[in-house]
Amino acid sequence: xxxxxxxIAALVVSLALVGFAGCAGGGKSGNTIKIGWLGPETGxxxxxxxxxxxxxxxxxxxxxxxxxxxxxxxKYKLEIVAYDDKGDSTEAVNIAKRLTxxxxxxAVIGPQGSGEAIPIAxxxxxxxxxxxxxxxxxxxxxxxxxxxxxxxxxxxCFTDPYQGKVAAYFAYQxxxxxxxxxxxxxxxxxxxxxxxxxxxxxxxxxxxxxxxVSYTSGExxxxxxxxxxxxxxxxxxxxxxxxxxxxxxAKQARDLGIKQLLLGGxxxxxxxxxxxxxxxxxxxxxxxxLDFDSDTAKPMRDEYxxxxxxxxxxxxxxxxxxxxxxxxxxxxxxxxxxxDIQKALETCDIQGVTGHxxxxxxxxPVGKTAWLIKIVGQDMKFQETFAAD
Amino acid sequence: xAQFLQQLVNGLSIGSIYALMAVGYSLVYSIMxxxxxxxxxxxxxxxxxxxxxxxxxxxxxxxxxxxxxxxTALVAVLLERLAxxxxxxxxxxFLYFIITAMGASIFIDNSVIATIxxxxxxxxxxxxxxxxxxxxxxxxxxxxxxxxIAMFVITAICLVALILFIDFTKMGKAIQATAYNMKxxxxxxxxxxxxxxxxxxxxxxxxxxxxxxxxMKYQVYPQMSSITLKSFVAAVFGGLGSLPGALLGSVLLAxxxxxxxxxxxxxxxxxxxxxxxxxMLVVRPAGIMGKNAEDKA
Numbered sequence: 001x002x003x004x005x006x007x008i009a010a011l012v013v014s015l016a017l018v019g020f021a022g023c024a025g026g027g028k029s030g031n032t033i034k035i036g037w038l039g040p041e042t043g044x045x046x047x048x049x050x051x052x053x054x055x056x057x058x059x060x061x062x063x064x065x066x067x068x069x070x071x072x073x074x075k076y077k078l079e080i081v082a083y084d085d086k087g088d089s090t091e092a093v094n095i096a097k098r099l100t101x102x103x104x105x106x107a108v109i110g111p112q113g114s115g116e117a118i119p120i121a122x123x124x125x126x127x128x129x130x131x132x133x134x135x136x137x138x139x140x141x142x143x144x145x146x147x148x149x150x151x152x153x154x155x156x157c158f159t160d161p162y163q164g165k166v167a168a169y170f171a172y173q174x175x176x177x178x179x180x181x182x183x184x185x186x187x188x189x190x191x192x193x194x195x196x197x198x199x200x201x202x203x204x205x206x207x208x209x210x211x212x213v214s215y216t217s218g219e220x221x222x223x224x225x226x227x228x229x230x231x232x233x234x235x236x237x238x239x240x241x242x243x244x245x246x247x248x249x250a251k252q253a254r255d256l257g258i259k260q261l262l263l264g265g266x267x268x269x270x271x272x273x274x275x276x277x278x279x280x281x282x283x284x285x286x287x288x289x290l291d292f293d294s295d296t297a298k299p300m301r302d303e304y305x306x307x308x309x310x311x312x313x314x315x316x317x318x319x320x321x322x323x324x325x326x327x328x329x330x331x332x333x334x335x336x337x338x339x340d341i342q343k344a345l346e347t348c349d350i351q352g353v354t355g356h357x358x359x360x361x362x363x364x365p366v367g368k369t370a371w372l373i374k375i376v377g378q379d380m381k382f383q384e385t386f387a388a389d
Numbered sequence: 390x391a392q393f394l395q396q397l398v399n400g401l402s403i404g405s406i407y408a409l410m411a412v413g414y415s416l417v418y419s420i421m422x423x424x425x426x427x428x429x430x431x432x433x434x435x436x437x438x439x440x441x442x443x444x445x446x447x448x449x450x451x452x453x454x455x456x457x458x459x460x461t462a463l464v465a466v467l468l469e470r471l472a473x474x475x476x477x478x479x480x481x482x483f484l485y486f487i488i489t490a491m492g493a494s495i496f497i498d499n500s501v502i503a504t505i506x507x508x509x510x511x512x513x514x515x516x517x518x519x520x521x522x523x524x525x526x527x528x529x530x531x532x533x534x535x536x537x538i539a540m541f542v543i544t545a546i547c548l549v550a551l552i553l554f555i556d557f558t559k560m561g562k563a564i565q566a567t568a569y570n571m572k573x574x575x576x577x578x579x580x581x582x583x584x585x586x587x588x589x590x591x592x593x594x595x596x597x598x599x600x601x602x603x604x605m606k607y608q609v610y611p612q613m614s615s616i617t618l619k620s621f622v623a624a625v626f627g628g629l630g631s632l633p634g635a636l637l638g639s640v641l642l643a644x645x646x647x648x649x650x651x652x653x654x655x656x657x658x659x660x661x662x663x664x665x666x667x668x669m670l671v672v673r674p675a676g677i678m679g680k681n682a683e684d685k686a
Contacts, residue, residue: 044612046507186656215655220607220616223399224650231392244509248607255525256395257532276511276608278523 032077033069033336035326036099036108037319038116039134040087044217045242047272048112049084051313052134055300055320056080056109058307069327072334078327081105085116092116093123100127106336107132107329109322112315114138114190117153124152128338130345132156132325134318135266135289137163138193142363149363152338154345156321156357158368160190163265163287164197166370166386170285171236171263172205179210181234181260183225183249185241186214194240194265210234215245222249223256230258242267247276254280261285269314274378281375288371290317290354291382297353321352325359391530396651397644402537404643405544406606409599410620411627411635412548413592419568419630420588423486424621427468429614430497431593435461435600436609437501443516450518458597465593466586468493494614501611509610521605540602547598551591552632564588568630626666628679637677642666 037056040049060078068075081103085092092111099105100123108124108131111117117136121144124131133141133155142153171177180202185191199209211232213225226249229237237253237260239246246268253262264286274281290297292312300320304312329344330336348359360366372383410432417425438460442453472489514522521539525532555561566574567584575581603613620639627638642662650658669676 042502042507044507213655215650216659218612218615219655221399221403223402224396224647225655227392227395227399228651230395244608247511251523255523255532255534257525257527272508276509278511278514 031068031075032079033071033330034079034081034103034105035323036095036103036105036129037080037082037110038085038092038095038099038108039110039112039315039319041084043087044244045087045113047270048135048313048315049087052110052112052315052319053082054308055304055312055316056082056323058304059320059323063327069331071330071336076336085111087113087116089115089119093119096120096123096127096131100124100129105129106338107326107341109319109326110134112136112318114141114193115188117141117155118189121150121153125150128152128342130154130326130329130338130342132322132345134322135315137266138189139364140189149361152342154325154348154359154363156318156325156352156354156365157266157289158370159364160194160265161197162368163370164194164199165201166372167194167238167263167265167287168198168201168205168207169386170287170372171238172202172207175236175261177235177261178207179233179235180207181211181229181232181237182209182213183222183229183237183239183241184212184214185217185245187216188241190267191240195238198238198240217245220248222252226253226256226258229253230256234260236261236263238263240265240267243270243273244276247273247280250277250280250284266314269373269380271311271313274375274380282377284375285383286373286375288373288380289314289368291371291373291385292380293382296351296355300353317353321354321357324350324352325357392651394529395531396647398531398533398537399651400644400647401640402534402540402606403647404640405537405541406599406603407620407623407639407643408636409544409547409595409602410617411624411639412551412632413595413599414621414624415627415630415632415635416588416592416595418624420564420571420585421473421486423483424490424629425592426487426490426621427472427493427497428465428592428596429617429621430494431461431465431468431596432600432603432617433501433611433613434464434497435597436604436613437505437600438597439601440510440512440604440609444513447516450516450521454598454601457601458594461597461600462590462593465589465596469585469589498611498614505611507611509608511608512605517605534606536602536606540606543598543602547595548632548636551595555632560584560587622662622666626669626676628676631676631678634676634678641677 039052040046060080063069063078068077083095085095099108108129112135114136117133118140130152135157136155137157137160139159139161141155143149182195184195211229213228215222215225239249239262246264250262262284266287266289268286269288297317301312304316325348328350329341329348333340333344346359350357355369357365370386373380374383413428435457439453439457442448442456472493473486476485521536525534555564563579563584566579567581571581623639623642624635626642628634645665646658646662649661
């Protein structure tokens with residue numbers, strides 16, 4: 001019996017050692033630039049996380065095939081250190097600590113969700129490692145509650161106040177809608193934040209919000225709150241949620257005889273949206289970060305399709321621009337040190353696949369274009385663009 | 390009034406799903422005296438079996454439905470043989486059964502995430518028979534989903550058949566006797582091992598039916614088993630171990646949930662549902678229909 005417990009203990013210890021050895025091996029870097037990535041490879045938003053990682057890997061291969069990244073006349077190989085945050089804020093915090101203290105990366109790209117990007121901000125600031133989030137649109141990602149800018153947090157996307165403004169402007173001015181209903185995820189800062197900005201702008205334009213109902217993430221039956229919306233008889237229903245919930249809500253709304261136009265934000269675009277929703281979203285509109293069919297997006301779209309045999313997701317394009325921003329900053333800073341890259345990022349002014357990215361004083365891209373997309377049959381058809389203000 | 394009726398229909402449609410799931414919990418509880426938390430994962434597997442039988446194998450709908458129920462019955466029996474029987478043979482405390490059930494549930498859920506993947510799937514409309522496709526039938530001012538009607542009917546058929554089986558067949562009597570007292574039943578010549586297998590097989594088959602229906606109504610995804618926790622609450626509410634209780638508890642819980650989220654707010658839904666549950670358990674610890682231990686099944 002004693003021998004058996006000894007053998008088990010020995011096994012456990014040796015397994016643990018092997019595990020540590022695996023981690024420790026990554027600590028040494030020759031002529032490589034280490035960039036950290038975090039995002040959900042599993043969980044509800046895994047589709048987007050996997051698309052991001054696939055894009056980042058593809059880009060790293062391309063850079064390395066071309067001889068690496070030129071920093072001050074010296075060629076560096078690009079190494080991506082990727083971790084799965086499961087779309088969970090606690091995991092994201094642990095990963096941010098691991099990336100900065102153990103892996104010693106030069107910069108971090110991702111996470112995609114505001115719920116993960118907000119809690120890692122203090123860690124990035126303390127470690128002095130810049131982070132460029134891909135689709136985290138909540139204002140608090142870059143600017144704290146007290147109004148101070150998080151020095152080491154940046155993003156490649158526009159923000160929710162801007163997105164909410166565009167959606168409200170479009171619904172009121174262009175579509176002539178006067179009564180709006182909001183259907184939001186109550187426990188998700190992205191959804192509640194975007195709802196609030198839509199509401200503020202829609203009301204200040206002269207519209208009324210006739211009902212504002214919510215659900216908790218993970219729910220699948222929305223008939224009760226949707227029936228409430230139906231009774232309030234709105235002209236348009238704003239749904240700031242992610243594609244999976246949008247698909248379910250749209251189907252159930254149509255089953256309940258709700259025929260109104262549904263309007264959404266950048267949580268909608270996904271290759272799976274239309275497949276999951278069937279024809280329930282026909283003619284509906286959403287705000288996007290780019291037009292998937294545009295010429296600027298084409299080279300990347302084609303390369304991704306050829307490599308992985310599926311369509312690139314919105315997050316593929318966003319993380320592409322995050323990585324381009326970081327590499328541009330490293331090249332201009334001629335340094336792999338966090339504080340130098342951070343300074344260079346503050347003066348970032350590049351052309352990405354999602355448009356012109358010029359970082360403003362709040363570390364957000366200023367004047368980024370919002371694209372309005374309409375769902376027609378199986379396609380997402382570009383309608384018009386909105387420039388800032 | 391229109392809104393009230395619509396919410397009533399919404400509530401009943403959720404209630405019939407809860408009921409199919411809750412009966413599986415209750416049945417196993419009545420014999421084994423522990424809550425089989427792996428039941429939710431078996432339901433999830435049922436949804437995937439049905440989905441792949443229809444889309445990959447291209448089987449006709451009813452055959453696929455039947456196969457899914459058989460497959461989950463088999464999974465439930467295997468679960469009993471591999472996970473619970475060794476514990477039973479060693480007369481392990483009931484806590485061990487519950488922990489094993491949770492472990493099995495996590496194991497099954499994660500196997501599906503690892504092999505099939507986490508992205509949700511929907512049943513393609515064209516493989517479903519007309520009466521199950523999405524779309525609603527208008528009755529006066531309210532809309533009743535076709536799938537909701539089908540689900541209500543299928544749930545009713547399954548539950549009536551089950552109650553008839555338990556009350557009027559020899560095997561049903563054996564189940565009742567085993568639920569009443571397993572040792573004495575064994576002494577009277579009932580093969581209690583077989584009864585346990587049978588109960589798991591029935592529970593598994595119901596799980597398969599529930600899974601396919603749930604998958605058609607919403608989506609098929611690996612975290613489905615978390616929703617089934619609600620049906621467990623419904624089973625406790627109605628009285629664990631009592632089949633009519635499971636049914637009543639499910640419908641009541643679903644109605645409370647729907648009306649709270651429809652008239653107050655979704656945020657208060659679970660709050661109210663669970664306050665009522667706790668109040669219920671304080672006043673009647675055995676649930677609405679649960680009598681004493683003697684009257685199980």
